[in-house]
Amino acid sequence: MSNGGQKLLSVTDLRVGFTTEDGRVQAVDGVSFDLAPGEVLAIVGESGSGKSVTAQTLIGLTRSPNTTIEGSVRLDGEELTELSEPELQRIRGSEIAMIFQDPMTSLNPVYTVGKQIVEAIRAHERSVGKAEGRAKAVELLDSVGIPDAERRVDDYPHEFSGGMRQRAMIAMGLTLEPTILIADEPTTALDVTIQAQILKLIQDLNRSRGLATILITHDLGVVAEVADRVLVMYAGRVVEEGTLEEIFYDPQHPYTWGLLGSLTRLDQPRPERLPQISGSPPSLLHLPKGCPFRPRCPHEFSKCSEYPGLEARLSDSPSHRDRCWLEPEAKRAKRQVEGRIGLEAPAS
Amino acid sequence: MLRFILRRLVGMVFVLFAISVLVFLIFNVVPATNPAQRIAGKNATPQLVKSVEEDLGFDKSLPEQYLTQMKLIFTGELESYTTAHENVDERILEGIPATFSLCIGAAIIWLSFGILFGYLSAIRAGKLTDRALTVLSLVGISMPVFWLASIFLYYLTFKVELFPASGYVKLTEDPMEWANHLILPWVTLAVLFIGFYSRVLRSSMLDVMNEDYVRTAKAKGLNNRRVMTRHVLRNSLIPIITLFGLDFGAVLGGGAIVTESIFNIEGVGLYAAEAIAKQDFPPIMAITIFGAFFIVLFNAIVDIAYAYLDPRIRLGTSAA
Numbered sequence: 001m002s003n004g005g006q007k008l009l010s011v012t013d014l015r016v017g018f019t020t021e022d023g024r025v026q027a028v029d030g031v032s033f034d035l036a037p038g039e040v041l042a043i044v045g046e047s048g049s050g051k052s053v054t055a056q057t058l059i060g061l062t063r064s065p066n067t068t069i070e071g072s073v074r075l076d077g078e079e080l081t082e083l084s085e086p087e088l089q090r091i092r093g094s095e096i097a098m099i100f101q102d103p104m105t106s107l108n109p110v111y112t113v114g115k116q117i118v119e120a121i122r123a124h125e126r127s128v129g130k131a132e133g134r135a136k137a138v139e140l141l142d143s144v145g146i147p148d149a150e151r152r153v154d155d156y157p158h159e160f161s162g163g164m165r166q167r168a169m170i171a172m173g174l175t176l177e178p179t180i181l182i183a184d185e186p187t188t189a190l191d192v193t194i195q196a197q198i199l200k201l202i203q204d205l206n207r208s209r210g211l212a213t214i215l216i217t218h219d220l221g222v223v224a225e226v227a228d229r230v231l232v233m234y235a236g237r238v239v240e241e242g243t244l245e246e247i248f249y250d251p252q253h254p255y256t257w258g259l260l261g262s263l264t265r266l267d268q269p270r271p272e273r274l275p276q277i278s279g280s281p282p283s284l285l286h287l288p289k290g291c292p293f294r295p296r297c298p299h300e301f302s303k304c305s306e307y308p309g310l311e312a313r314l315s316d317s318p319s320h321r322d323r324c325w326l327e328p329e330a331k332r333a334k335r336q337v338e339g340r341i342g343l344e345a346p347a348s
Numbered sequence: 349m350l351r352f353i354l355r356r357l358v359g360m361v362f363v364l365f366a367i368s369v370l371v372f373l374i375f376n377v378v379p380a381t382n383p384a385q386r387i388a389g390k391n392a393t394p395q396l397v398k399s400v401e402e403d404l405g406f407d408k409s410l411p412e413q414y415l416t417q418m419k420l421i422f423t424g425e426l427e428s429y430t431t432a433h434e435n436v437d438e439r440i441l442e443g444i445p446a447t448f449s450l451c452i453g454a455a456i457i458w459l460s461f462g463i464l465f466g467y468l469s470a471i472r473a474g475k476l477t478d479r480a481l482t483v484l485s486l487v488g489i490s491m492p493v494f495w496l497a498s499i500f501l502y503y504l505t506f507k508v509e510l511f512p513a514s515g516y517v518k519l520t521e522d523p524m525e526w527a528n529h530l531i532l533p534w535v536t537l538a539v540l541f542i543g544f545y546s547r548v549l550r551s552s553m554l555d556v557m558n559e560d561y562v563r564t565a566k567a568k569g570l571n572n573r574r575v576m577t578r579h580v581l582r583n584s585l586i587p588i589i590t591l592f593g594l595d596f597g598a599v600l601g602g603g604a605i606v607t608e609s610i611f612n613i614e615g616v617g618l619y620a621a622e623a624i625a626k627q628d629f630p631p632i633m634a635i636t637i638f639g640a641f642f643i644v645l646f647n648a649i650v651d652i653a654y655a656y657l658d659p660r661i662r663l664g665t666s667a668a
Contacts, residue, residue, distance in 0.1 A: 061566060065474075086571065093569035100567075105560040108579055109660055119578075120568040156659045172568065 007074075008212050009035040009058070009096075009180060014071035016050075016057050025284045027053045029236035030071070035180065038210040040203075042227035042244075044217060044259065048281050050236040051216045055182050058214075059096050060088040075180075094124045097173030101185035103165035107157035113141070113168045114153035120175045140171040144201060163194035170201060174209075181205070184216045199225050220259055224248060232256050235282055235292040238310055242320035252313065252322035254297050257335045291323070299326060299334055352655060356648040367640045372414050375633045376406075387629045389430040400429055421634050428628050436631045439619055440638055443602075446516045447615030449526065450608065451599045453534040458541035459592065463581075465542065466549025466588075471576055473554060481546065488543030497536045497610040504532065514612035533611040537604055541595060545588055552584040559583070585657060593650030594643065601639025 016028040028050040035041050043051045056062045058073055060080065073080040075095060080088065092098075100106045107116060117140060118133035128136070134153065141149035144167040157165055166186060173181055183202060187195035203226045205211050217223060223230055223244070230247040232240040232255065240253040251257055258277035279296040288294055290305040297304070303325040312318045314328055324331070376383045384401040385392070392400075401407050405416030420426040424437040469481045505513045511532050517525040556562065557580055565579045602616035609621045616635060623631035655661045 059567065061563060089569045089571055091569070092567055098567040100560060100564060102560055106564045108561040108565070108583070110582060110658055111578075119565075119570065123568055123570045123574070158660050169564070172564075 006036065007034045008037045008039075008076065010072075010074040011054075011058070012072040012074075014054065014057065014073065015069070016053050016062060017068040017070075019066045019068070023285050024068075027236055027284060028057065031231075031233070031236075031238055032071075033231055033238070033241070035212050035214065037179070037212055038206065040206055040213045040215060040226050040228045042215045042217060042223040042230045043233060044220060044223055044230060045233035046218055046281050048235075048284070049233040051233050052184050054233070055098070055184050055214060055216050058182065059092050059098060060085070061098075090124070093120055093173075093178070094176040095178055096180045096182060097176075097178040098182040098184065099166070099169045099173050099186055102189045103162055103169050104189060106169055107165055109157055112154050112156055113160065114138070117141070117153075117168070117172050117175060120172050124176050136175065137171075140174060141168065144168070144171045144174070145197075146171070162190050163197060166190060166194075166198050167201065170198075170205070174205070177209070178211070180212045180214065182214045182216070185218070186215070187222060188217070188219070195222070196225075202226060220248075220262075232259070235287060236284065237292075237323070239293070239324075240320075240322040241310070242317070242322075246317055246320040250314070250317075250320070251335070252320065252328070252331055253293075253324045254299050254326075254335075255293050256322075258296075291325075301325070349655065353652055356651055360644050360648050363644050364637075364641060367644070368418060368637055369414065371633055371636050371640070372417060375629060376413060376417075377410065383629075386627070387429055389628075392429070396429060403427070417633075421637065426630050426634055428623075428630050430626055430628045436634045439631065440616055440634060443614060443616040443619050445518065446613050447602065447604065447608070447617060448600065449516070449519060449530060450533050450537065450604060450613055450615060451596065453530055454537035454541075454599070454604075455592075455596050457534055458538035458545060459588075461538070461542045462545025463549060463588065465546035466553065467576070467581060469546060469550040470553035470557070470580075470584075473550070478550075482550075485543035485546050488539045489547075491539065493536060493540065493606045494610060496539060497532075497607060500532045500536060501610070514610075516613045516615070530613075533607050533613060536611070537599065537607045545591065548587050548591060549584060552587050553580050556580045556583045582657070586654065589650055589653050589657065593646040593653075597643035597646030598639065600646075601642035602635050603639060 011034070012032050014028055014031045015026065018025045018027055031050070031054055033041065043054065045051045053062055057069060058080065060083070063069065063085075069081055071081070075091065080091065083091070107113065111119075114134055114137045117137035118128075118130065121128050121133050121136060138149045138153050141153055146152055146164055146167055152160070152164075157168075160168060170181075170186075181202070186202065187198050190198060199222060202213060202215070206213050206226070213226075215222070215227060227244050229243050230241065231238050232247070232253065234255050240247065240251065240256050242252075247256060248260070251260055255277070258275075261275040262277070277296055282288060282292050282295065290307050291297070291300075292307075294300050294304045306325075308323045308325050310321050310323050312321045313324075314320055326334070379386065382397075384397050384404070384406045387404065388397045388400045403416075404420070405413040408416070417426075421437070424435065426436040428434045428436055428439075465481050465485065469478045469485075472478045501513065504510045512525075512529050515529060517529050519526045553576075562575060562579050565575045570578075599617075602620050604615070605617040605621050607613070608615045608617035612618070616638065619631060620635045622628075623635070
């Protein structure tokens with residue numbers, strides 16, 4: 001499933017910098033990963049960790065005169081970072097589809113849902129007529145579970161509920177049968193029951209169509225539901241990567257412990273307040289020297305003034321890599337504090 | 349939708365009624381001098397003042413004065429007393445073809461160029477085209493109409509006899525001459541609005557470009573032109589429509605006073621200028637109400653256009 005088999009998408013040392021009024025911000029700083037056909041890869045991190053920028057850069061949406069993009073993104077061997085804008089337009093939607101966080105604002109309010117789907121079809125297949133396109137749109141809406149699609153296809157986005165809009169976004173993404181779906185926080189703006197439905201839909205599509213998926217989220221609960229492999233990002237870099245089991249049952253980086261510790265758990269007594277990672281993510285303009293998580297990490301020690309590389313530190317699982325100097329035994333001992341994975345609970 | 353339009357029209361009637369009351373009060377009650385004396389003119393005979401008093405109802409109560417005067421205006425019997433009992437409504441009606449020719453032509457020019465320049469400026473934001481258009485727009489906004497008109501007249505009709513100097517030729521008489529006489533006035537009237545509209549559209553488009561649905565449109569693989577026209581431009585037009593409703597209503601209702609005066613186009617605006625110069629109050633009052641009618645009318649049309657441009661507004665009104 002992971003590094004072994006064939007690669008559909010291969011990202012190597014991707015770096016994305018933005019020139020701002022306050023200086024250059026390195027939003028993504030050397031991210032590498034592979035995506036195999038049919039795989040679900042989750043990219044996890046707080047706001048500002050660079051996960052959305054990474055995803056948008058894959059299809060060139062961050063290109064602008066103020067952006068510097070380095071590194072390589074290969075889709076079936078084709079280098080996407082070197083493609084011209086019209087060549088990228090061919091890829092977008094037809095090879096790689098993308099859906100976004102807020103379905104409330106991601107559909108154009110002045111066109112019907114059907115029209116926006118037909119537009120996506122006709123952007124790539126000019127020969128498709130309006131009637132044919134509409135029929136296809138109805139079929140797609142139906143396939144993502146929109147009831148009465150024949151009638152709803154002519155509704156405007158504001159006549160859809162949030163969950164239905166996200167379904168419509170997914171339908172729009174599927175029109176040209178892409179091989180990769182990038183879902184950028186697809187459930188963040190939705191309430192919990194709808195979240196589960198949308199995740200189920202993404203999982204079904206992944207299984208029935210072999211749709212490789214990159215799922216961007218800050219919610220490890222979402223990750224646990226659907227992901228095969230997980231990348232944890234912090235301050236523009238991957239701090240830990242591994243299979244779902246590796247990340248959930250043997251997390252190596254204190255930041256990952258923090259994320260896991262922030263989950264509510266049904267199998268343990270409920271704490272008065274959920275544990276949290278103290279402090280806030282560092283400004284990318286003024287990164288601390290060494291490990292950028294150092295100021296927030298309770299386990300910091302002398303070695304942390306140097307930033308460790310992303311390496312496999314456990315002899316028995318070569319695919320599980322992280323950026324923390326602590327010895328694996330020390331990690332296991334430290335993260336069990338208070339019988340729970342994660343950092344200490346805040347003083348209450 | 350039909351109910352929405354009907355409700356807007358009924359609302360219009362009420363607004364116009366309120367405006368007519370206000371205009372009546374401003375012209376007849378607020379000034380401290382005898383209104384009949386003012387309307388009759390400086391050198392009026394006592395008989396004339398007396399007949400003004402009788403015609404306009406100044407010997408009766410205020411509500412009766414109001415009703416008498418409105419009746420005169422709306423039945424077309426209002427007269428000017430300083431210019432030999434000239435009928436005011438007839439003069440306004442005579443001015444309409446010239447004023448409408450001027451305003452509709454100018455509006456077509458200013459809308460097309462305003463939108464074109466604003467669009468180009470927005471899609472080339474920060475680049476040379478944008479900067480050049482920004483400077484051009486600011487020059488357009490900064491040039492006073494009377495100055496621009498004089499410059500045009502001096503260089504293009506006097507120095508180089510490219511266009512006829514002034515006047516208005518009826519469309520029905522000679523369409524070529526009609527257009528030929530109107531080109532300079534059209535451009536003069538349009539320049540200010542072109543500058544203004546292109547600035548407004550530019551900033552509106554730059555806002556819309558950051559919307560999530562524009563990113564969605566790009567992610568679908570649409571080409572840039574389609575993203576810009578179908579998704580950005582279409583959603584940026586609301587402020588332009590708002591401005592257009594107000595501006596077009598105002599110039600149609602006689603607001604193009606300076607342009608009409610300098611190019612000697614005998615429209616409603618020129619009539620207003622003459623009346624103001626002579627302190628001839630009945631025409632001023634009638635033209636004020638005439639102008640208010642068009643502003644209110646175009647505001648109603650703008651509301652209907654909103655509903656067409658944005659389906660969310662459509663739904664909101666039918667549910668209410």
